[in-house]
Amino acid sequence: MVNLIAILGSDRSPAVFDGLTTHLSIRDIVALTRTCRSLRSLYQKLVSKGAWNINDRLKRFVNDPGGFRKKLMELDGIISGGFALQFMDRVHWNGSDLDVCVQAGEKVDAFCRYTEEVEGYDLASRKVGKYNWTHVDMVHQYDKEVDGELVRLEIIVTRQHPIHSTLSTYTTALVNVITGNHAYSIFPNATFIKRQTYPTRIPDYFNGVVLTQKYKDRGWQFIQRVPKKKKATKELDLGQRRIGDKHTWKMALSPILDDAANDAAGALEGFEFELKKCQGFDDGVALEWLDVVATRQAG
Template identity: 35%
Template sequence: MQSGGENDGLGLRYLLCQYPIRSCIFRYLDTRSILNLCRTSSAFRGDIYSYLWDINEKLERFFRNPTAFRTALGRADGLIAGSFALQFFANRFWPESDLDINLRDGEGVEILGKYLVEAEGYEMVRNQDLEVIDYDQFIRLRDIEKIITFAKSRDGNGSSPELKVQLVATKNHPIVAILGTYYTSCIVNFISWNKAYCIFPRATLLYGETVPLTEPCDYDVALHNKYSKRGWRVRTRSVNFKPGSANLLRGDLHPLGTCLNVDRRIGGSDTWTMKLGTAGVAPPPQPDSVLDYSSFSLWVTGGVQLDDPLADGCRVTINIEIFKSPSLRYQHTYGSLRPFWSFVGDVLVGNLHGQLKTKMIRSTAESIISTSWRVWDCEFVKPDGWDYWDDWIPEAFEAFNATS
């Protein structure tokens, strides 16, 4: 049905724009039905996205000025994760939930902490350096330095329950802590200053399933029960995959996307990446491609069966590692060094040697190379005019995959 403007009083789009009707209809639609409705026309999609997935409206619960907060979030290279990100994608609301922001320890933590106190009226109530008690806790917290909690009352005068924002300070890029240590698949979602990412949209939003991602331990029992009560079926194997119905090397139709130890690009087709409106939000220096073209891999252990990677006794884990180079301004991630990131590493090592020879005196260049057993990880003061290749990564990825 085509919209004819203000006179198409009985048009479907017109009806869905009327708040009482729209609110009533969407209350009974699941995510699959909503996304199918979005596919009917670009106009519908725009209307539905602005109604259901308005990030500024969702953030108003915690921040007086959501666009200013998102500017600060971008400057700090922070990622909103945890239950807030899941609520955003699933159109749920849990009044008791906090807002968690993962960001690298250092300047970013100072930027965002200062913003919360000075611009939003929060008070720092806890600065917790993490202490590892046992092996399970070590695995979970290995990428986290500390957690800083900020709080304020909802109405500003202390008579209502607290709002809490937690800054989770990480050792490396915050995406490593999110993908590498989260315990179940439904919470592997995050929001940057201008995009929202749902890593397992089929399982999480279409099938309402969540698959454990860490070794079972007593600490996780209450966490798994929490998401069971919130509507996600905790599966040790996915029931929405029929063995032999898909090419698993490509991840066709599988609820978790690409499996069998194949690298997945964070901004790739298996991820639901939603662009967010950026009016009034100042962009940060770090380009989107750093996150979009980083990757990870799903590892299946415990007797993998080619026709069903989640057969009984198998366990899925996420592998994600830091990729860095003196020729890159920003940290990227990989799941497996081969084949793409191995190619990138070879190119960047050659670039590094070339730059050292042309932009530094010979004795200094030779000293850096000879004393660095891992040349891609060596630290030194870059001379003026040092060339960074971060903008080459997307081009290299597209060209590499076109020929492989």
């Protein structure tokens, strides 16, 4: 009888391999790579076999995933939010949107035109003035019907480089970024191995109860205290970090039929940020959160 190691460590049963690995969590994959020499390269094998296929994920929202990704690269746009988390976790949530962050000015104007003229979306609404804490000026909501289903693409208009917005979201599990050719998770050990997430701004009723409940229902444990240095994974240690450092989960995405784009380094590579512990009170209750602040582009 063929055992599990023989199936996962070779190419002799591709259909069985695919069937088994589809159900593996990130934690399972990491654990298996540590069991024996034969499975040490399991993660790389899954990547090469398209276990994280960004084009397949984007097909629900766009007609031309390659062209869409190339446009992201041209305009320094990034994908974040729930879509990025689902992509890296290899799960799908019904009714979820695609969030794209683009800097205000000519870049977002060009991306809005592309969304309407090339991808056939219609502007549904604009939301203004409620996003000061996230470096966001406005959100454009675009809708279109795909195979009888209404899908939504939200263009998040940021005052500075879009990474400032992603780093200032309300919880660490959502600090994941997809560029045209790379995907990054900033807190992968906490998010995908420990299934824990920490507040990244003061946990008021909306982001501390309403929004967090969604992710509790999806399997994440919310930790209300910022860990002391060295008491948890070092990715959460206070102080300076950079995107692409040893704590970052970085993944090269599938080619987009453009040599220059495929050869380009990650657009966010080396972007520095600082982790700070913040404390405050809400109705007399002491609260803590982890402030994640982009500081500067390295080099």
